[in-house]
Amino acid sequence: MRWDPDPAAAAALETLGDTVRITVVEGIPIALPYRRAPKFASGSVGSADNVLVRVHTDAGLVGQAEAQPRPYTYGESQTSIVEAVSGQLSEALAGVDPLRVELVAQCCAGVAGNRVARGAVDLAVWDLVGQVLGCPCHTLLGGFADDVAAAHMVSFADPAAMADEAVSVNDELGVNTFKVKVGRAPALDVAAVRAIRDALPDADLYVDANRGWSYEDAVRAGDQLAELGVRAIEEPIAVEDRAGRMRLADRWTVPLVGDESCISLAHVESALEEGAVRMVSVKTARTGFTESRRIVDLCLARHVSIVVGSQYEGAIGASATVAFAAAFAATAGHPAEITNFLDLADDLVVTAPEIRDGRVLVPAAPGLGIDIDEDRLARYRLDR
Numbered sequence: 561m562r563w564d565p566d567p568a569a570a571a572a573l574e575t576l577g578d579t580v581r582i583t584v585v586e587g588i589p590i591a592l593p594y595r596r597a598p599k600f601a602s603g604s605v606g607s608a609d610n611v612l613v614r615v616h617t618d619a620g621l622v623g624q625a626e627a628q629p630r631p632y633t634y635g636e637s638q639t640s641i642v643e644a645v646s647g648q649l650s651e652a653l654a655g656v657d658p659l660r661v662e663l664v665a666q667c668c669a670g671v672a673g674n675r676v677a678r679g680a681v682d683l684a685v686w687d688l689v690g691q692v693l694g695c696p697c698h699t700l701l702g703g704f705a706d707d708v709a710a711a712h713m714v715s716f717a718d719p720a721a722m723a724d725e726a727v728s729v730n731d732e733l734g735v736n737t738f739k740v741k742v743g744r745a746p747a748l749d750v751a752a753v754r755a756i757r758d759a760l761p762d763a764d765l766y767v768d769a770n771r772g773w774s775y776e777d778a779v780r781a782g783d784q785l786a787e788l789g790v791r792a793i794e795e796p797i798a799v800e801d802r803a804g805r806m807r808l809a810d811r812w813t814v815p816l817v818g819d820e821s822c823i824s825l826a827h828v829e830s831a832l833e834e835g836a837v838r839m840v841s842v843k844t845a846r847t848g849f850t851e852s853r854r855i856v857d858l859c860l861a862r863h864v865s866i867v868v869g870s871q872y873e874g875a876i877g878a879s880a881t882v883a884f885a886a887a888f889a890a891t892a893g894h895p896a897e898i899t900n901f902l903d904l905a906d907d908l909v910v911t912a913p914e915i916r917d918g919r920v921l922v923p924a925a926p927g928l929g930i931d932i933d934e935d936r937l938a939r940y941r942l943d944r
């Protein structure tokens with residue numbers, strides 16, 4: 561099936577001079593083993609069945625990024641991401657100069673849906689931009705800081721095990737900010753947060769229910785969690801229950817964080833217009849760099865704070881997240897969800913992001929600074 565490009569993008573393509581050109585975009589399905597598998601209210605993950613995205617050029621440079629399928633949030637599977645990346649998106653970008661990131665975005669915008677696939681392609685193109693210009697992505701995006709404080713997400717387990725995980729991450733990495741997954745029974749959720757609070761009295765805690773509570777459970781759990789010093793509550797109930805979200809936002813003194821309700825620039829605009837969301841989770845894994853920075857600008861204009869979120873990325877995704885989080889004044893001052901690549905038992909990269917005293921350093925190499933170990937890629941790829 562041939563994809564018809566956007567007319568404006570096609571016209572712009574006609575005028576391009578001799579530069580680096582994208583030749584083909586490749587989606588490689590991989591499965592990485594976990595040592596600590598993510599579990600949360602909207603789903604769980606047995607192995608990291610991700611997609612390595614490679615944007616090839618006629619200059620031999622290859623931009624790389626990682627996509628994490630989350631079918632229960634976006635409807636995309638590993639198979640659909642591979643097909644969108646290697647099919648429509650590859651066709652859409654053939655011949656495009658990667659430095660023209662707005663043209664890249666325009667070409668990809670013609671492919672509806674497929675947010676995670678498009679987000680990863682956008683990140684891989686930015687990796688190329690950095691390689692062409694010899695500049696790290698975080699500098700290209702704004703370069704505000706050289707590191708950012710890390711937040712760690714604590715998945716479902718029994719409360720004592722969740723507290724043990726938080727303590728070990730605190731001990732080993734110096735991380736003192738934790739997003740605790742809730743959205744089970746209120747008593748269990750409160751017990752889990754209380755166990756972490758007792759083990760780490762000074763920890764900075766917020767929670768994410770992934771829409772798992774009923775309205776009544778959200779009232780019961782949220783009130784008690786606020787008393788335990790939880791500073792924000794992410795997606796307590798169904799996104800479609802707009803009246804319920806408004807009532808919760810009015811009831812709680814802590815902000816309601818928009819995540820599944822804020823999956824694109826247009827969704828963020830709607831959520832802020834509606835009024836329940838007072839903090840927005842920005843994830844480069846679904847909106848790349850190009851749309852994510854538009855979301856940051858929108859939040860700045862509305863005086864809404866931002867948390868740079870995670871989809872339990874591997875080290876490749878974490879490299880993009882830290883580059884973005886450190887790039888802007890609006891994001892660099894808040895802990896970003898970066899550490900969960902350490903939940904994997906193995907990864908594709910030669911060097912993973914470095915975490916020191918609770919902070920993650922931005923990659924210093926051009927682009928995203930990703931160096932793939934080809935032997936490990938051969939071991940974990942599913943298409944050969």
Ligand SMILES: [Mg+2]
Pocket residue numbers: 768770794795819820841
């Ligand atoms: Mg979330």
